Amino acid sequence: xxxxxxxxxxxxxxxxxxxxxxxxxxxxxxxxxxxxxxxxxxxxxxxxxxxxxxxxxxxxxxxxxxxxxxxxxxxxxxxxxxxxxxxxxxxxxxxxxxxxxxxxxxxxxxxxxxxxxxxxxxxxxxxxxxxxxxxxxxxxxxxxxxxxxxxxxxxxxxxxxxxxxxxxxxxxxxxxxxxxxxxxxxxxx
Amino acid sequence: xxxxxxxxxxxxxxxxxxxxxxxxxxxxxxxxxxxxxxxxxxxxxxxxxxxxxxxxxxxxxxxxxxxxxxxxxxxxxxxxxxxxxxxxxxxxxxxxxxxxxxxxxxxxxxxxxxxxxxxxxxxxxxxxxxxxxxxxxxxxxxxxxxxxxxxxxxxxxxxxxxxxxxxxxxxxxxxxxxxxxxxxxxxxx
DNA sequence: AAGAAAAATTAAGCTGGTTTAAGAAAATCA
DNA sequence: TGATTTTCTTAAACCAGCTTAATTTTTCTT
Numbered sequence: 001x002x003x004x005x006x007x008x009x010x011x012x013x014x015x016x017x018x019x020x021x022x023x024x025x026x027x028x029x030x031x032x033x034x035x036x037x038x039x040x041x042x043x044x045x046x047x048x049x050x051x052x053x054x055x056x057x058x059x060x061x062x063x064x065x066x067x068x069x070x071x072x073x074x075x076x077x078x079x080x081x082x083x084x085x086x087x088x089x090x091x092x093x094x095x096x097x098x099x100x101x102x103x104x105x106x107x108x109x110x111x112x113x114x115x116x117x118x119x120x121x122x123x124x125x126x127x128x129x130x131x132x133x134x135x136x137x138x139x140x141x142x143x144x145x146x147x148x149x150x151x152x153x154x155x156x157x158x159x160x161x162x163x164x165x166x167x168x169x170x171x172x173x174x175x176x177x178x179x180x181x182x183x184x185x186x187x188x189x
Numbered sequence: 190x191x192x193x194x195x196x197x198x199x200x201x202x203x204x205x206x207x208x209x210x211x212x213x214x215x216x217x218x219x220x221x222x223x224x225x226x227x228x229x230x231x232x233x234x235x236x237x238x239x240x241x242x243x244x245x246x247x248x249x250x251x252x253x254x255x256x257x258x259x260x261x262x263x264x265x266x267x268x269x270x271x272x273x274x275x276x277x278x279x280x281x282x283x284x285x286x287x288x289x290x291x292x293x294x295x296x297x298x299x300x301x302x303x304x305x306x307x308x309x310x311x312x313x314x315x316x317x318x319x320x321x322x323x324x325x326x327x328x329x330x331x332x333x334x335x336x337x338x339x340x341x342x343x344x345x346x347x348x349x350x351x352x353x354x355x356x357x358x359x360x361x362x363x364x365x366x367x368x369x370x371x372x373x374x375x376x377x378x
Numbered sequence: 379a380a381g382a383a384a385a386a387t388t389a390a391g392c393t394g395g396t397t398t399a400a401g402a403a404a405a406t407c408a
Numbered sequence: 409t410g411a412t413t414t415t416c417t418t419a420a421a422c423c424a425g426c427t428t429a430a431t432t433t434t435t436c437t438t
Contacts, residue, residue, distance in 0.1 A: 059327070063335050071330050084324030087317070093328065116313070123312035124305070128276070130319035135273030137326035138248070139282065141260050144333060145366050146252050149395065169416065177334050182395055184417050338425065359385065371425055373387050 002030050002053035002103045009077045013125045020119065027115045028105040033098045039106070040096035046085035048106050052078050055102025056166060059094045060174070070175040073099075073163060079129060099167060149178040150186050191219050191242035191292045198266045202314045209308065216304045217294040222287045228295070229285035235274035236298050241267050244291020245355060248283045249363070259364040262288075262352060268318060288356060338367040339375050 006028070007021040016024065028051070033039065039050060042061060050057060052074045059072040059080055071094060074080035082092040089109055098104075107115065116122050147155060153176055157164045164172060170180040178186075195217070196210040205213065217240070222228065228239060231250060239246060241263045248261040248269055260283060263269035271281040278298055287293075296304065305311050336344060342365055346353045353361060362372040 061331055061335070069331075069334050071327055071334070082324065082327070083320055084328055087320055087324060093331065116316075120309060120312070123316045124309070127305075127312045127316040127319060130316060130323050131272055131276055134319050134323040134326060135271065135276060137323060137330070138260055138271070139273055140330070141326070141333075142250055142258075142282065144330075145258050145260070145363075146250070168414090170414095174334075179396060180416070181397080181418085185395095185419095188417085357385070368426060369386070370388085370427080374389095374425095377387085 002105065003028075005053040005077060006051055006105055010122075010125055013128050014121045016119075016121065024115065024119060024122070025105075027111045028107050030103065030105050032103045033101070035098055035100050038095060038097050039104065040081065040092055040094070042093060042095050043091050045089060046082045046092035047089065047109050049079060049081045049086055049109075049112055050074070050096060051105040051107075052076055052080065053103045053105055055104070056099040057096055057102060057104070058099050058171065058175075059096055061094050068095075068174065070171050073167065073175065075163070075166075079133075083130075099171065144177065149176065149182060152176045152178070153183060153186050191294065192217075194242040194266060195240055195294055199311075199314055202317050203310045205308075205310065213304065213308060213311070214294075216300045217296050219292065219294050221292045222290070224287055224289050227284060227286050228293065229270065229281055229283070231282060231284050232280050234278060235271045235281035236278065237295050238268060238270045238275055238298075238301055239263070239285060240294040240296075241265055241269065242292045242294055244293070245288040246285055246291060246293070247288050247360065247364075248285055250283050257284075257363065259360050262356065262364065264352075264355075268322075272319075288360065333366065338365065338371060339378075341365045341367070342372060342375050 003025045007016075007025060010016065010021065010024065030053070033055075039057070040046065040048060054076060057074045057078075057080050058070045059074070059082070060068045060070045063069050072080065080096060082094045082096075084090075085092045085094075086109060116126075143152065143155065156172075156176060167175075169183060173180040173183040176183070192214045196205075196214060199205065199210065199213065219242070222244075228246070229235065229237060243265060246263040246267075246269050247259045248263070248271070249257045249259045252258050261269065269285060271283045271285075273279075274281045274283075275298060305315075332341065332344065345361075345365060356364075358372060359369040362369040365372070367375075
């Protein structure tokens, strides 16, 4: 059951009773999506936060030349949205789209506020999640600035072999900030 | 007073009484630093979280060639540390150092845990801070991947003119991911 | 105020990674 | 299953940004 993925994840950070957890889950909408479905559209108001119970999402934008560029992936138990736009209820700078058949729990901004109001312990859960995510983003910037494109690929494959398997190569290329052609050349070695 | 910078900042997110705020402040150590003092050393256990009351800090690492590379700045009311290492009490991947004469409030990891335990509303404060910081980091990655080095500089100067004034050019260059020589060339235009 | 050290500039040559274009392979669909 | 679309590969020409190294300017120290 998809709801259980979320409740177990929450429980690994904060302790809630069974009743509380089932009430928390009611704040979310559970839905399955086919491959390549858009869950969030750039330019539209960013009103939804997503939790991946199964499958894989990407956060991406369209560059000047019309090519999609992936900024972030989210697999099982990861949260995803344009967090800056979400917090201030502004238009999104990104698209969110499935990379494969996925099951996602969604919560609207107003429900998110209600949830945090009603269950203040959820603040602790999200604080931990965002603290880690921000720390990881700083590490990612460190890698971007210290590794060559070739090293980026090998170091990423070492750390997240499952991503390299699951994600199309041109999406991985854009996430790593290189061209599909160059990635192909690197892999040849 | 430096403590007041912190309490006012906290109060802009969560409401606390005067007594609570003065108790919260007691979890922190206030200290002034000269220019170029190290507050956190790479490889050493990351046990401290910093709040800038006055001045400016940088988070940086040393690359293969021995050159320091700035990953993040922090000016007044910003929080800084190696968040990933801090949360898991691991060795730091970064140095933290003053870029100018600064006044900083520091909190150790155990005090941070105590603080959150004793004042659960602080979870909300930090949740908001980290949610925004993570969102901003994703935007930063968007910029890194979509702008040329020249565009990076002009767009950064447009958004944060005060940084460009305050920070040495070679530090700014490393933050933007280009060489000081090339930044110099760009500025000539 | 002078001397030393640190930071910024300039210019030439070079390279990691892009662009373009065309073909091969793999996945999707009727 | 074959047809169509999507993804991946290969190779050559090209360029944004780096490296190197020498000079100038600014900042720091006494």
